Amino acid sequence: MLALLCQLGAAGVLGTHDRKDVFDPPVLYPHAGTVWYKGQRHNVTWDVSDPPPYIINPVGRIFLRKGELILETNFDIMLGRIQVTVPWVLPDHDYSLILLYGDSGNFG
Numbered sequence: 001m002l003a004l005l006c007q008l009g010a011a012g013v014l015g016t017h018d019r020k021d022v023f024d025p026p027v028l029y030p031h032a033g034t035v036w037y038k039g040q041r042h043n044v045t046w047d048v049s050d051p052p053p054y055i056i057n058p059v060g061r062i063f064l065r066k067g068e069l070i071l072e073t074n075f076d077i078m079l080g081r082i083q084v085t086v087p088w089v090l091p092d093h094d095y096s097l098i099l100l101y102g103d104s105g106n107f108g
């Protein structure tokens with residue numbers, strides 16, 4: 001099993017962009033303390049009900065931190081949901097799930 005920590009959440013794009021055009025929707029699921037098991041599928045969901053008129057960071061990525069396992073890349077952030085499959089990882093209790101909005105982060 002892996003339990004997810006509360007660092008879970010969006011790491012939005014940073015830098016020179018005009019802040020108002022950066023869409024940083026809150027994650028709805030999972031939440032801190034959520035426990036996932038290897039091989040399970042889960043829909044990571046986020047709230048897309050209030051986007052700015054023009055989104056400069058339309059593409060998302062999601063990964064598990066602690067080994068930086070990438071789960072999904074290049075999805076449309078307006079989907080509001082992406083199904084991920086829990087990978088084989090060492091059982092532990094301090095994984096963080098990172099949802100990145102924008103393709104210009106520092107984790108490439």
Ligand SMILES: *[C@@H]1O[C@H](CO)[C@@H](O)[C@H](O)[C@H]1NC(C)=O
Nearest residue numbers: 040041042043081082083084
């Ligand atoms: C994720 O959402 C899709 C679309 O609603 C659904 O078909 C799928 O069964 C869901 N997966 C899980 C693990 O709930």
